[in-house]
Amino acid sequence: MRFTRRDFLKISALSFCSLVVSTGLSGCGNSSNVVDVNFLHGVASGDPTQDSVIIWTRLTPQSQIDTLNLSYEVSKLEDFSVLVHSGDVQTKKDDDYTVKIDLQNLDAGTIYYYRFKSNDKVSIVGKTKTIPTNPSQVKMSVFSCSNYPNGYFNAYMEASKIEDLDVVLHLGDYIYEYGMFEDDGVTPAYATKNATAIGRELPADNDTELLVLEDYRKRYALYRTDEGAQQLHKNVPFITVWDDHEVANDTYKDGAQNHDEETEGSFIQRKADALKAYFEWLPIRPYAQDNNEIIYRSFEFGNLVSLYMLDTRVLARDKQLSYSNYFNQLGEFDDITFSSDLLDSSRTMLGSEQFLWLQSKMSTSTSTWQVLGQQVLMGKMFLPAELLTSISQLEGDLTDEEKLQLLTQLNQQISELVAIKMRILASDETLTELEKARVNITLPYNLDAWDGYFYEREVLFGTANALNKNLVVLAGDTHNSWANELKDSNGNNVGVEYAVTSVTSPGMEDYAGLTTLETAMSFEGAISLLIDDLKYTNLNQRGFMTVTFKSNEVNTTWYYVDNYSSTTYNMDTSREKSLKTLVNTNTIQAV
Ligand SMILES: [Fe+2]
Numbered sequence: 001m002r003f004t005r006r007d008f009l010k011i012s013a014l015s016f017c018s019l020v021v022s023t024g025l026s027g028c029g030n031s032s033n034v035v036d037v038n039f040l041h042g043v044a045s046g047d048p049t050q051d052s053v054i055i056w057t058r059l060t061p062q063s064q065i066d067t068l069n070l071s072y073e074v075s076k077l078e079d080f081s082v083l084v085h086s087g088d089v090q091t092k093k094d095d096d097y098t099v100k101i102d103l104q105n106l107d108a109g110t111i112y113y114y115r116f117k118s119n120d121k122v123s124i125v126g127k128t129k130t131i132p133t134n135p136s137q138v139k140m141s142v143f144s145c146s147n148y149p150n151g152y153f154n155a156y157m158e159a160s161k162i163e164d165l166d167v168v169l170h171l172g173d174y175i176y177e178y179g180m181f182e183d184d185g186v187t188p189a190y191a192t193k194n195a196t197a198i199g200r201e202l203p204a205d206n207d208t209e210l211l212v213l214e215d216y217r218k219r220y221a222l223y224r225t226d227e228g229a230q231q232l233h234k235n236v237p238f239i240t241v242w243d244d245h246e247v248a249n250d251t252y253k254d255g256a257q258n259h260d261e262e263t264e265g266s267f268i269q270r271k272a273d274a275l276k277a278y279f280e281w282l283p284i285r286p287y288a289q290d291n292n293e294i295i296y297r298s299f300e301f302g303n304l305v306s307l308y309m310l311d312t313r314v315l316a317r318d319k320q321l322s323y324s325n326y327f328n329q330l331g332e333f334d335d336i337t338f339s340s341d342l343l344d345s346s347r348t349m350l351g352s353e354q355f356l357w358l359q360s361k362m363s364t365s366t367s368t369w370q371v372l373g374q375q376v377l378m379g380k381m382f383l384p385a386e387l388l389t390s391i392s393q394l395e396g397d398l399t400d401e402e403k404l405q406l407l408t409q410l411n412q413q414i415s416e417l418v419a420i421k422m423r424i425l426a427s428d429e430t431l432t433e434l435e436k437a438r439v440n441i442t443l444p445y446n447l448d449a450w451d452g453y454f455y456e457r458e459v460l461f462g463t464a465n466a467l468n469k470n471l472v473v474l475a476g477d478t479h480n481s482w483a484n485e486l487k488d489s490n491g492n493n494v495g496v497e498y499a500v501t502s503v504t505s506p507g508m509e510d511y512a513g514l515t516t517l518e519t520a521m522s523f524e525g526a527i528s529l530l531i532d533d534l535k536y537t538n539l540n541q542r543g544f545m546t547v548t549f550k551s552n553e554v555n556t557t558w559y560y561v562d563n564y565s566s567t568t569y570n571m572d573t574s575r576e577k578s579l580k581t582l583v584n585t586n587t588i589q590a591v
Pocket residue numbers: 144145173245477478479505
């Protein structure tokens with residue numbers, strides 16, 4: 001019989017009360033540290049199962065030292081009068097002084113309190129929860145794209161106040177790799193133009209683009225000083241996956257848009273450093289002690305929810321297609337070559353191993369809801385080609401005057417396209433072929449999303465359809481909110497998608513000129529009309545969503561903060577939105 005490392009971890013878990021994941025097993029004494037330490041980054045928990053959960057903290061020593069000792073205590077009671085677990089562990093400089101303990105043999109569906117001690121310092125008390133054996137409801141709050149320089153993580157703070165959450169899902173872009181300035185040292189880098197004014201400047205020892213391990217570690221440490229981040233981690237266990245910015249913008253398996261081998265060195269090394277820091281700082285279970293590249297994994301919430309956390313980004317993704325590669329010297333778009341490349345059956349985001357794992361898991365799962373926690377939008381976001389051209393022009397470097405001109409043109413175009421679409425829907429026989437073509441000739445908006453990996457998405461849809469499952473896809477990445485009905489090429493409804501806006505990262509309002517509520521709502525209405533499967537979008541606000549699964553329905557609510565340039569905020573309840581999917585319908589309806 002051949003044992004894999006994963007089997008070993010399972011056996012170890014049965015044999016020990018708790019397993020120290022990131023520091024290796026260590027029988028430490030009670031010796032005190034020779035330097036002063038502090039718990040500046042709070043506590044966290046994650047990857048709960050019915051009988052285990054990871055607890056996390058990080059020590060900040062006053063001087064660099066190889067190892068530090070600390071102890072932990074776990075109790076069902078807030079006053080720690082009766083302990084269910086306790087122990088001494090050691091953390092190392094090599095782990096950036098982070099500690100992860102995989103608590104074992106816990107009771108299902110139970111709240112636990114935990115804290116750490118080192119020298120005379122005691123951490124704040126964290127609260128976590130194991131997964132119930134047979135839950136009648138599972139409530140998740142879902143996040144993506146938290147960008148420190150662009151604002152305060154008020155969305156995290158707000159979710160930390162929700163009492164009945166089972167888990168937090170973070171779908172990636174937990175950090176961003178950019179520095180304060182572009183290479184010219186003057187132009188503000190992505191999402192940094194307001195940072196100084198709002199007190200969210202990157203510190204001097206970490207204000208350039210992240211390239212090596214120490215850079216990534218410092219960035220996580222900075223993000224974990226945010227009050228909202230500390231509160232949410234303290235109160236609720238996280239289940240996370242990375243997206244691209246945990247490494248570099250538009251990452252794929254062996255490169256990234258924001259990586260230049262010539263000036264920035266080996267991408268493989270940069271990726272290894274980035275992922276090591278990720279596993280140090282996020283309270284999640286590694287696939288294996290020596291493999292920081294594999295993050296996909298699954299969670300079972302009784303017979304109600306099977307949750308599959310996928311990696312569409314780092315492990316196996318083929319390089320993104322780019323429209324700019326399909327224009328000839330006359331400036332004409334070569335749609336035949338583009339279509340052939342787009343539909344290429346070998347293009348992959350998941351890779352065959354992960355895809356087969358997912359198919360096999362879904363086919364044997366008896367849970368009502370099959371849920372994909374993953375990064376990029378799966379719904380078909382095909383926009384009229386002329387609109388796409390205008391939006392892409394807006395993303396370039398423009399003077400204010402040029403931008404205004406393009407925005408005026410874009411608004412005019414949208415009005416015309418909406419009017420034509422309304423006439424199509426009303427079966428207006430006076431429509432000309434040219435008018436129909438303006439609406440019906442469409443192209444995928446985002447080639448970095450599932451739209452750019454067409455064939456693999458069809459196979460996934462085919463799997464869900466053949467297995468007759470209730471598929472719910474959760475996505476982040478876009479910095480805006482979306483709800484899509486997922487349909488295969490034959491028009492079958494195979495699932496639904498609920499996609500979350502960003503915590504702070506700028507969305508479409510930033511580059512499409514949606515600066516007032518009126519323009520945002522008019523654009524939202526237009527896009528919803530032009531894209532058939534799109535049931536909801538919010539294009540100008542930051543926040544999070546809760547997704548609540550019950551046996552007969554899943555209910556999603558999007559919440560929006562009214563402000564993220566300070567920690568004083570209110571929720572914008574006027575824009576809050578709830579939608580639901582009834583079991584066995586794969587459709588989205590109003591609540
Ligand atoms: Fe993002």
